[in-house]
Amino acid sequence: MNNPREILILSGKGGTGKTTVASSLAKLINKKVIADTDVDAADMHIMLNPSLIEEHSFKGRSKAFIEQDKCNQCGLCHSKCKFNAIDKLDNKYIVNSFSCEGCTLCYEVCPTNAIVMEEEEAGKWYLSKTDFGLFVHARLNPGAENSGNLVSMVKHQAKQTAIKNNIDTILIDGPPGIGCPVIASLSGANTVILVTEPTVSGVSDLKRIIGVAQNFKPEIAIVINKFDINTDISKQIDDYANNNKIPILAHIPFDKCIVELLMEKRTPIESNDCPEINKEIKSILNYLGEKHDN
Amino acid sequence: MNIAIVSGKGGTGKTTLATGLAYTINANYIDMDAGEPNGRHFLDPEISKSIDCEVMIPENTDKCTYCGICANKCQFSALAVIEKTKKFMLFDDLCHHCGLCVEVCPVKDAIKEISKSIGKINSGIFNKQKNINFVEGVLKIGETSSVPLLEQIKSNLVKEQLNILDSAPGSACPVVSVIEAADFVVLAGEPTPFGLNDLEIVFELVKAMDKPVGLIINKYMGNDLLHDFSKRENVPILGTIPFDRSIAENYSKSINIAELQSKELKHISENLLKLTGYHYE
Amino acid sequence: MKTFISVKESSLDSMLDERFGRAAYFIVVDTDSGEIVKSINNEYINDAHGVGIKAASIAVNENVDSVIGHNFGPKVLEVLKAAGIKMYTSEVKTIKDIIDDYKNNKLSATL
Numbered sequence: 001m002n003n004p005r006e007i008l009i010l011s012g013k014g015g016t017g018k019t020t021v022a023s024s025l026a027k028l029i030n031k032k033v034i035a036d037t038d039v040d041a042a043d044m045h046i047m048l049n050p051s052l053i054e055e056h057s058f059k060g061r062s063k064a065f066i067e068q069d070k071c072n073q074c075g076l077c078h079s080k081c082k083f084n085a086i087d088k089l090d091n092k093y094i095v096n097s098f099s100c101e102g103c104t105l106c107y108e109v110c111p112t113n114a115i116v117m118e119e120e121e122a123g124k125w126y127l128s129k130t131d132f133g134l135f136v137h138a139r140l141n142p143g144a145e146n147s148g149n150l151v152s153m154v155k156h157q158a159k160q161t162a163i164k165n166n167i168d169t170i171l172i173d174g175p176p177g178i179g180c181p182v183i184a185s186l187s188g189a190n191t192v193i194l195v196t197e198p199t200v201s202g203v204s205d206l207k208r209i210i211g212v213a214q215n216f217k218p219e220i221a222i223v224i225n226k227f228d229i230n231t232d233i234s235k236q237i238d239d240y241a242n243n244n245k246i247p248i249l250a251h252i253p254f255d256k257c258i259v260e261l262l263m264e265k266r267t268p269i270e271s272n273d274c275p276e277i278n279k280e281i282k283s284i285l286n287y288l289g290e291k292h293d294n
Numbered sequence: 295m296n297i298a299i300v301s302g303k304g305g306t307g308k309t310t311l312a313t314g315l316a317y318t319i320n321a322n323y324i325d326m327d328a329g330e331p332n333g334r335h336f337l338d339p340e341i342s343k344s345i346d347c348e349v350m351i352p353e354n355t356d357k358c359t360y361c362g363i364c365a366n367k368c369q370f371s372a373l374a375v376i377e378k379t380k381k382f383m384l385f386d387d388l389c390h391h392c393g394l395c396v397e398v399c400p401v402k403d404a405i406k407e408i409s410k411s412i413g414k415i416n417s418g419i420f421n422k423q424k425n426i427n428f429v430e431g432v433l434k435i436g437e438t439s440s441v442p443l444l445e446q447i448k449s450n451l452v453k454e455q456l457n458i459l460d461s462a463p464g465s466a467c468p469v470v471s472v473i474e475a476a477d478f479v480v481l482a483g484e485p486t487p488f489g490l491n492d493l494e495i496v497f498e499l500v501k502a503m504d505k506p507v508g509l510i511i512n513k514y515m516g517n518d519l520l521h522d523f524s525k526r527e528n529v530p531i532l533g534t535i536p537f538d539r540s541i542a543e544n545y546s547k548s549i550n551i552a553e554l555q556s557k558e559l560k561h562i563s564e565n566l567l568k569l570t571g572y573h574y575e
Numbered sequence: 576m577k578t579f580i581s582v583k584e585s586s587l588d589s590m591l592d593e594r595f596g597r598a599a600y601f602i603v604v605d606t607d608s609g610e611i612v613k614s615i616n617n618e619y620i621n622d623a624h625g626v627g628i629k630a631a632s633i634a635v636n637e638n639v640d641s642v643i644g645h646n647f648g649p650k651v652l653e654v655l656k657a658a659g660i661k662m663y664t665s666e667v668k669t670i671k672d673i674i675d676d677y678k679n680n681k682l683s684a685t686l
Contacts, residue, residue: 013330014463015305019488040464041302041492059621061369082392084445098470098503103369103392140466142499147466148438149624156597176304176463177329180438199546201309201332208330211435229539230546254539256515262486263517365632371625374632374654381657385650388625 004033004162006155006170007288008189010213012205014176016197017225020258022173023047024267024281026132029288032169034130035158036137037151037185039123044173046265050128050135058138058150060122061102064095070114077106077115098143123150125157134161148180155188178212186216193249193284195223198233206237210246220246223284227251249287250280295572296457297321298476300500302492304463306484307512307535311562312460313337314551318559319567320424321456326447326472328413328431328440333460335548337420339428344416347431347443349391350407354382357404364395364405386410387438412437415447427455444471451475456572465496473500478570479507480532485519493520497527508569510562513537530569533562576606578677579639579660580670581630585614587670593645596626602670603637609674613637627651634660643673647685 009022023044026034036044064085066077071093078086078093085099086106095106097120107115122145125138136158140147158170172189175181186192192213196206206222213220222241227234234251241248257274261267268277299312309327313336316323325333352364352373360380365373372388373395375381399405413433420428429450431443440462448471451457461472473479479500483493500507511520511534524531535541535551535558544554552559581598582589587609592598597620603613615637619629627647631654634642641661644651655662663682665673676682 011304013304013332015303015484038464040466040469041304041495043303043488043491046487046491080393080397098474101390101392103390103394104367105392105394105397108367108394108398139495142465142495143467143470143502145467147464149622152624177327178433178435179329179440179462179468181464181466182329183436183438197546200335200548201330202546204332204335205330208435215436226542229542233546254542256537259486259513259515259537262488265487362632362636371619371622371628374628374635374657376635376654376658378635378638379657379659383654383657385625385628388628 004159004168004170005191006172006189007191007193008172008174008185009193009195010174010182010185010209011176011195012178012209013197013202016195016202017252018195019043019047019173020262020267021193021195021223021225021281021284022171024269025284026171027267027269028281028285029169029171031167032133032171033158033162033167034133034135035154035170035172037154037172037181038175039138039140039150039154039181040147040175042137042139045137047267048130048132048135050130050137052126052128054127056125057121058123058125058153060120060144062117062119063097063100063102064106064115065118066093066095067114067116068092070112072112074111076109076111080105080109101145125150125153127157127161134165136161148184151175151181151184155185178208182212186213186218189216189218191288192218192220193223194220195225196237197226198224198230198237200233203233203237221287222246222248223250223252224248225252226254229254247287249284252277252280295453295477295570296451296459296475297478297480297566297570298459298461298472299480299482300461300469300473300496301463301482302465302496303484303489306482306489308482309333309336309460310545310551311480311482311510311512312458314559315563315566316426316458317550317552318556318563319456320421320426321458322427322429323420324447324451324457324459325430326444326459326468327462328433328443328468329462331430331432334428334430336550337428339418339420340422341416341418343418344414346411347413347415347446348409348411349442350393351386351389351391351410352384352395352405353408354405355403357401358382359401359404361400363398363400367398368395391442413440413443415443440468441471444468448475465499469496470499473503473505476505479505480566481507481509481529483509483511483520484513485511485515485517490519490523493523506569508532508566510535532565533558576641577612577637577639578604578606578641578643579634579637580604580643580673582670585611587611589670591643591645591665591667591670591673593667595644595647595651596630598630601630601633603639604670604674606674606677628654631655643677643682652685
């Protein structure tokens, strides 16, 4: 079969409503595999109430350890390390595993072979069942390196799960920012929905994330959340999108009801309290549906 | 003294609080969310210096024998060397700038390191009367890691001054880099299930790195989610800021929160300075 | 001629592995005899980045004339092209069938 279509929700700036939009869509799209690639602050599981099917350890890159009995305190590792990951404490050289990137430079230069490279667990990834479909998610150990690698793993597993179960759509809740986990999420994405907000920061981040996303040539669309907290800036986003031929799928109003429902772990579409918001979210679905049926 | 503001979740008010605190207590503001640096919108700095942050990437010279040892040893698969057609290929998006290839090369001067810019560090002042420093890291679009930028910013911080470090969201490498430099960590929390979940993750990191910590509850709506967290984990609450549409509206216009919620910010600042033991004149 | 193929198992009855960099094994086949001359366990299969570069480098080191896969990423293309190695893409079939296709010029050449 063909590769499944990947729909990725991103935002650049954090806290603009990515997960609210993604979990609403997760509950509306008919047949899909759901994935959460915000691996160092994963939240989607809170809304989906998953039951675990599989749990896998995710190995990070090996990190350096110094065997003190072999170390002659020459300090070569300390001076050569580009990551300042080797500290000198009480006349002993010790690797700071938070800073070690596992490049093996110290291992190569140590004259007494006192350095060993040891594999470390960097996190876990899970396959779960939810009422809304199969769900691939992960948890990066706090502070672990390799978040991009774990993202690639989650995406890979979601794709395999989709192919195995004959499902042709993958819905992905992505991470904030523009760095490595975002770039790993974008690789292979077909449709990218950018959730933004009409704030100076939101617009500045929106432009940066568009710059990153365009390198991957997906179809890009925008959702403006809390559009009515600043209608002037909302208008600026509308114009910017227009000039760049990017469709705007929805203008979601600022409403306390989103937060109140979130407290009960419910999305707006599961309630009749916010009809305006539901209408807007459904127009995102229509856009995806129209494209999807082709 | 360095005070880092972290949150786990994005959009909980890190930048709002960091710029508000810097403004209230005349502390240097250091934007270390190099992927999305937004502090400038709230402090209106006058940038006087902009330097490139450079990393070193390898390039072969005519001494290269195309033996391929560098490519075999590279842990990041950033190199491919082809003996037959004499090709030395660097995939610089995978390069971590560790210098291993230069070190393991058996031929003298066959690999040299050339510099590549991954972003800018801008600095200036945001308060003309008092000469308060403003510094921000700006990662180039398409670059994957901001850590070298953050390390460079850290190496130029003046320890004797009060520096507010505004972190990226999450709990991965850039956040580690910020917490490492901190003498005190402020958690900017949002009392929702998402906010709590992500705060607990980043708090684990702060604990593992053994830093003193305090909590600001932002967008407070009267529930106890974060108060319970504070009791459970024994994290002092520095103050709360209510959930309020007008705060969101002011944020959208980049109005510094200290101009409008000055009472709350003063209260938080006092608690913070008390806890850190920093004497502010 | 020697060709390099990404496979699920190390046998002529195995299917082609559609993921070049993440294939379980690579085999080198002598296209004249149709025999496997070497089988290589892919030790990079679980690396998250750069698996294509590693796989392409293995092919380069085996001194093969061509590589057969289901599709190739941009980095694989770049390395193999620089090494002057021909690339062919095939549907997912058994290796036997693919070798027949190769002999009958039925595989599509990349670039």
